[in-house]
Amino acid sequence: MTIRRPPDRYDAMTIFLHWLTVALVAFLWIGARTLDWLPVGASRADGRSLHIVVGLMFGALGGARLVWRLSFGRPLPVSDAGWMGAVAKVSHAALYAMLAAMVCIGILLAWTGGDSLFNALPAPILSADAKDLVHQLTALHDDLGWAILALAGLHTLAVLYHHHVLRDAVLGRMLPAARAPPR
Numbered sequence: 501m502t503i504r505r506p507p508d509r510y511d512a513m514t515i516f517l518h519w520l521t522v523a524l525v526a527f528l529w530i531g532a533r534t535l536d537w538l539p540v541g542a543s544r545a546d547g548r549s550l551h552i553v554v555g556l557m558f559g560a561l562g563g564a565r566l567v568w569r570l571s572f573g574r575p576l577p578v579s580d581a582g583w584m585g586a587v588a589k590v591s592h593a594a595l596y597a598m599l600a601a602m603v604c605i606g607i608l609l610a611w612t613g614g615d616s617l618f619n620a621l622p623a624p625i626l627s628a629d630a631k632d633l634v635h636q637l638t639a640l641h642d643d644l645g646w647a648i649l650a651l652a653g654l655h656t657l658a659v660l661y662h663h664h665v666l667r668d669a670v671l672g673r674m675l676p677a678a679r680a681p682p683r
Contacts, residue, residue, distance in 0.1 A: 508669055509672065510573070510674055511572075511573055513568055513572070514568065514569070514573045515674055518674055520561060521558075521565065524557070524558045524561065525599070525648065528551065528554055529645055531547070531550070531554070532642075535548060548615065549618045552610055553617060555606045556603075562596075562600060591651060591655060595651050595652065595655065598644060598647060598651065602641065602644050602645065605637055606641060608637055609634065609641055612633050612634050612637060613630075613634050659671050
């Protein structure tokens with residue numbers, strides 16, 4: 501079965517996975533920032549459990565994106581030669597690496613903190629005396645979240661620069677077909 505698509509657009513699955521990633525990153529970041537607003541006790545524990553479960557789903561999504569990209573997805577040729585193309589490649593690689601590191605640190609944090617998912621499924625505890633490690637992993641997880649937000653913001657600004665200043669088709673390549681601006 502051959503899937504036809506314009507040569508200057510990503511395939512529908514790549515576009516879907518990209519926007520699902522954006523939605524989950526936003527949900528996880530907002531959830532992490534507002535978790536402390538919940539009252540201490542069952543509500544906060546459930547909020548934390550939801551964050552962990554969605555984080556694990558996000559990790560699975562990252563794996564699915566990688567499999568899709570290496571097997572069925574079609575990377576587009578770099579639209580910018582020179583320094584802009586190099587910056588695009590490095591920033592995409594950094595974003596993927598930071599997102600993968602965030603999931604791994606989150607898993608380590610659940611293990612060292614002895615979390616329980618919805619008070620029903622306890623995570624294995626790596627060490628009964630890991631308060632310092634929990635503190636360090638929490639700080640790293642938080643700092644990495646801010647770094648991801650900053651790099652995603654720069655990514656968005658670069659796309660808007662392409663669209664409004666350079667007036668090229670970079671934005672349209674990742675928008676769903678019905679929303680892609682005409683070329």
